[in-house]
Amino acid sequence: MTQDYSITPQGDDALVVRFGHAIAPETHRRVMALLNYFTEHTHPGVTECVPAYTTLTIFYDPCRFKFDQNNNRPNLSAVGERPRANPYEALRDAVQNIIAKEVLESVNNGPSPNRVIEIPVYYGGSDGPDLNDVAAHCGLTPDEVIEIHSAPEYLVYLIGFVPGFPYLGGMSPRIAAARRATPRAKIPPGSIGIGGTQTGIYPIETPGGWQLIGRTPIRLFDPDLDPPSLLRAGDRLRFRRAARDESERQKENR
Amino acid sequence: MAWRCLHGGLLTTVQDTGRAGWQQYGVVAAGALDAFALRVANILVGNEERAAGLEATLKGPTLQFTKDSLIAVGGGDLSPTIDGINVPMWRPVWVRAESVLRFGDCLAGCRAYLSIAGGIDTPEVSRSRSTHLRARLGGINGRALQAGDVLPCGEPSLTARRRINRLRAKSEGVKFTAAQWSVSSEMLPGYQKHPSLRALRGEDFTRLTPPSAESFWRDSFRVTNESDRMGYRLSGNTLHLAERIELISEPTTWGAIQLPPDGQMIVLLADRQTVGGYPKVAHVASVDLPVLAQVRPGDGVRFAEISLGAAQELLCRRERHIAELKVSIDLRD
Numbered sequence: 001m002t003q004d005y006s007i008t009p010q011g012d013d014a015l016v017v018r019f020g021h022a023i024a025p026e027t028h029r030r031v032m033a034l035l036n037y038f039t040e041h042t043h044p045g046v047t048e049c050v051p052a053y054t055t056l057t058i059f060y061d062p063c064r065f066k067f068d069q070n071n072n073r074p075n076l077s078a079v080g081e082r083p084r085a086n087p088y089e090a091l092r093d094a095v096q097n098i099i100a101k102e103v104l105e106s107v108n109n110g111p112s113p114n115r116v117i118e119i120p121v122y123y124g125g126s127d128g129p130d131l132n133d134v135a136a137h138c139g140l141t142p143d144e145v146i147e148i149h150s151a152p153e154y155l156v157y158l159i160g161f162v163p164g165f166p167y168l169g170g171m172s173p174r175i176a177a178a179r180r181a182t183p184r185a186k187i188p189p190g191s192i193g194i195g196g197t198q199t200g201i202y203p204i205e206t207p208g209g210w211q212l213i214g215r216t217p218i219r220l221f222d223p224d225l226d227p228p229s230l231l232r233a234g235d236r237l238r239f240r241r242a243a244r245d246e247s248e249r250q251k252e253n254r
Numbered sequence: 255m256a257w258r259c260l261h262g263g264l265l266t267t268v269q270d271t272g273r274a275g276w277q278q279y280g281v282v283a284a285g286a287l288d289a290f291a292l293r294v295a296n297i298l299v300g301n302e303e304r305a306a307g308l309e310a311t312l313k314g315p316t317l318q319f320t321k322d323s324l325i326a327v328g329g330g331d332l333s334p335t336i337d338g339i340n341v342p343m344w345r346p347v348w349v350r351a352e353s354v355l356r357f358g359d360c361l362a363g364c365r366a367y368l369s370i371a372g373g374i375d376t377p378e379v380s381r382s383r384s385t386h387l388r389a390r391l392g393g394i395n396g397r398a399l400q401a402g403d404v405l406p407c408g409e410p411s412l413t414a415r416r417r418i419n420r421l422r423a424k425s426e427g428v429k430f431t432a433a434q435w436s437v438s439s440e441m442l443p444g445y446q447k448h449p450s451l452r453a454l455r456g457e458d459f460t461r462l463t464p465p466s467a468e469s470f471w472r473d474s475f476r477v478t479n480e481s482d483r484m485g486y487r488l489s490g491n492t493l494h495l496a497e498r499i500e501l502i503s504e505p506t507t508w509g510a511i512q513l514p515p516d517g518q519m520i521v522l523l524a525d526r527q528t529v530g531g532y533p534k535v536a537h538v539a540s541v542d543l544p545v546l547a548q549v550r551p552g553d554g555v556r557f558a559e560i561s562l563g564a565a566q567e568l569l570c571r572r573e574r575h576i577a578e579l580k581v582s583i584d585l586r587d
Binding site: 048 | 274275276277278279280281282379380388389391454456457502503504505507509510527528529534537538539540562563565566567569570573
């Protein structure tokens with residue numbers, strides 16, 4: 001396990017910890033380990049942490065670091081007596097310590113048990129108006145596209161773009177399909193699409209250019225819930241082909 | 255209830271200081287673009303700094319007060335008046351029930367902030383009342399203020415009640431009374447029509463060609479009409495990277511200056527999407543974000559380099575000033 005990572009400032013109130021430059025589950029595990037540390041150990045100077053494919057961005061309040069050094073959290077207090085030029089350096093040094101002590105150990109202990117979320121999908125028909133186009137483009141039958149799409153266990157790398165939208169890793173390149181030349185003005189919530197080599201689920205009604213192959217009745221985003229997103233970075237996801245009736249039943253049970 | 259809206263103005267939304275802690279779920283921070291003005295307006299009426307107020311853009315709303323109220327207006331000068339008389343800014347103002355507050359010409363800045371003692375009391379979404387228009391979240395059903403809306407507000411604080419009593423005692427026969435004092439102009443950010451914004455080099459600054467790097471610090475860039483709460487699209491000299499790169503999506507920050515392939519920069523603001531993939535050439539210093547929020551489409555900005563340490567020092571100095579302001583205002587009562 002390499003200790004290779006970098007920390008860089010992002011303006012004066014955020015920094016980014018970069019664990020790699022290519023999308024890979026092993027790199028993402030380190031991102032998740034650092035995120036989990038900050039989720040379990042809150043600090044008044046750290047406002048929030050946002051994971052992405054290979055990075056964790058830490059938003060902080062510089063004024064808390066400069067003027068509130070007598071905090072009770074040894075992990076984030078001054079290390080030794082070396083003077084620092086600015087709050088960024090104080091946080092950077094603390095993060096380096098955390099990575100050295102906590103993150104690498106937790107990653108070496110194996111991947112933490114993540115949730116596996118099953119998403120029922122009505123494929124094709126009015127729920128997936130572009131399924132036939134995708135099939136034709138890939139030289140497959142619509143059923144083959146469905147089989148290939150629903151086979152893997154996908155990794156949720158991050159949530160972004162719109163509330164609740166998962167960036168998924170693990171789609172087979174056999175069903176990759178370019179975005180539509182003209183985006184749709186309105187995509188129904190729950191629509192499952194393919195855009196290039198990626199697949200994802202639109203949690204809310206938005207414009208979009210992805211090829212729509214199906215739709216789920218599962219609600220990915222509910223502003224009244226805490227957290228409001230069903231999915232989180234680090235989750236694993238499976239698509240399951242569903243017949244319309246069963247999914248209606250599931251909807252009632254939620 | 256606080257106000258009955260008679261006219262919504264160009265774009266008026268309920269904003270507090272934003273949703274903190276939800277970006278990892280794709281929930282946008284939102285919040286007042288000029289957070290300084292909102293926070294100070296809140297202090298002036300005895301609210302918590304992060305209480306919800308109204309952000310009015312260029313042309314403000316027309317509001318009728320449903321009861322006697324204590325308000326304050328900060329930020330840009332959108333010519334607030336009651337019965338044709340100017341309502342002075344940056345101080346507490348007691349207003350009689352049934353009075354109508356109107357806004358006129360935009361004389362300075364771009365956005366005005368209107369606070370009311372007790373704060374606007376629309377339902378919270380993810381612990382914030384800020385409006386995110388694109389996702390239709392928060393504020394008044396996730397949209398801008400419209401004629402017919404009635405805005406609820408909370409109870410004035412003890413501090414506010416003392417202030418109200420003082421001002422009401424001087425209000426025989428008038429629609430409103432403003433405090434004789436106001437926030438001193440030295441405390442205000444360097445609001446200007448064509449400001450020089452302090453900026454830190456970004457991770458991708460070194461990818462700029464040398465002429466583009468020079469141009470970035472030297473030239474003026476115009477804020478175009480395609481600017482909104484998500485970001486300001488700038489136009490000016492086309493900037494180039496030494497070589498084309500494809501970046502993986504990463505979280506975005508408020509004040510980040512992105513360079514898309516077309517070479518025209520975008521400065522990200524409160525309603526920016528939580529992740530993006532364009533190179534980040536620089537970051538506006540947080541202390542100058544209120545100045546940026548008051549630049550109007552059509553006006554220009556330039557960038558002046560500042561070090562990380564100096565930017566943080568200025569930010570923290572402003573935070574101390576705001577804390578001192580609160581103490582000194584409270585002592586007046």
